[in-house]
Amino acid sequence: MREKEGYDTAQICLNGHTINDYATQFPEDNKPHCTECGERTIAACERCHHDIRGRYWPSMSLAAYIQPHFCQQCGEPYPWTERRLKAARDLSDVAEGLTQEERDTLKRSLDDIVRDTPQTIVAAARFKKLLARAGKGAAEGFRTILIDFVSETAKKAIWGP
Numbered sequence: 001m002r003e004k005e006g007y008d009t010a011q012i013c014l015n016g017h018t019i020n021d022y023a024t025q026f027p028e029d030n031k032p033h034c035t036e037c038g039e040r041t042i043a044a045c046e047r048c049h050h051d052i053r054g055r056y057w058p059s060m061s062l063a064a065y066i067q068p069h070f071c072q073q074c075g076e077p078y079p080w081t082e083r084r085l086k087a088a089r090d091l092s093d094v095a096e097g098l099t100q101e102e103r104d105t106l107k108r109s110l111d112d113i114v115r116d117t118p119q120t121i122v123a124a125a126r127f128k129k130l131l132a133r134a135g136k137g138a139a140e141g142f143r144t145i146l147i148d149f150v151s152e153t154a155k156k157a158i159w160g161p
Helices: 079-094 101-114 118-132 136-146 152-159
Strands: 006-009 012-014 018-020 055-056
Touching: 055 152, 079 101, 101 118, 101 152, 118 136, 118 152
Parallel strands: none
Antiparallel strands: 006 055, 012 018
């Protein structure tokens, strides 16, 4: 048994499915591949090799574990964050009702709505305006891809409380 308290390591697949949020404390629950999508799993940032923050030990909170989107050590996005952003950028390319310039603006707004920065509100307002022009299907697609990845500030500005 682990004796010291602190954050455990999480094991997450490259698509963002949490496999084990107590990967050190309960290694018997670790898996090399995700049972939801088959993708391989990681427990450390692939850039700086710092452990992915899991749950706080010894707390056995029943609240859902929310995986981080960015590495706390190097600040780079985790693979699941990069994949969501790529999917949103790809959706931008096929959104009807937008000019190419508007599609490019929509793509550039993504980096500021997934982080809470001084530009988040501006980017969220721009994003919301372009979503209205892109049509209901594209707007729903963006919501599905991004709802768990945009900052709380952007989420409220784009989709409401």
